[in-house]
Amino acid sequence: MDVRLRRVYEPASSDDGKRILVDRVWPRGLSKDKARLDEWEKDAAPSTELRKWYGHDVDRFEEFIRRYDAELAEPERASAFGRLRELAGQGTVTLLTATKDVDHSQAAVLAARLRDSG
Structure with missing residues (x-):
């Protein structure tokens, strides 16, 4: 499976495939047109409680x-x-997040799980 990670604030690329936002909250200061999303899978995001507990603390x-x-x-x-797995099975998907540290985000966890399930 070709699963990629990017910040949603980065310009879209022609090789992104399906662009899927995996944050529960819409990214601050970003218009829907500029985001160029194919899907917003907010139900795949962690709970508000877990997100707040984590607070992007790498430790x-x-x-x-x-x-x-x-x-x-x-x-x-x-x-x-399951919807993400279905889309990834059809071709390239790019999981998008507003998080600055993409490698320590829910998007990275989802990407790893998708790659493991493929």
Whole structure:
């Protein structure tokens, strides 16, 4: 599976494939036109409680992954993840997030899970 990661604020690229925002909250200061999304899979994002607990503290990333994996097993998130897996099975997908540290984000966790499931 060709699953890529980018910040949603970066310009779209012709090789992005399907552009999917995986944040629960719309990115600050970004218009829908400029985002150039194909989908917004907010149900795949971590819960508000988990997102606030994590606070993008890299020291908490391993525990964040463990807790987020547990959330991804919940029906609503499992369904959203299934949709992402379906899209990734059809061609290139680029998971988008507003987070500055993409490598320590829910998008990185989702990308890894998608690659493992393919």
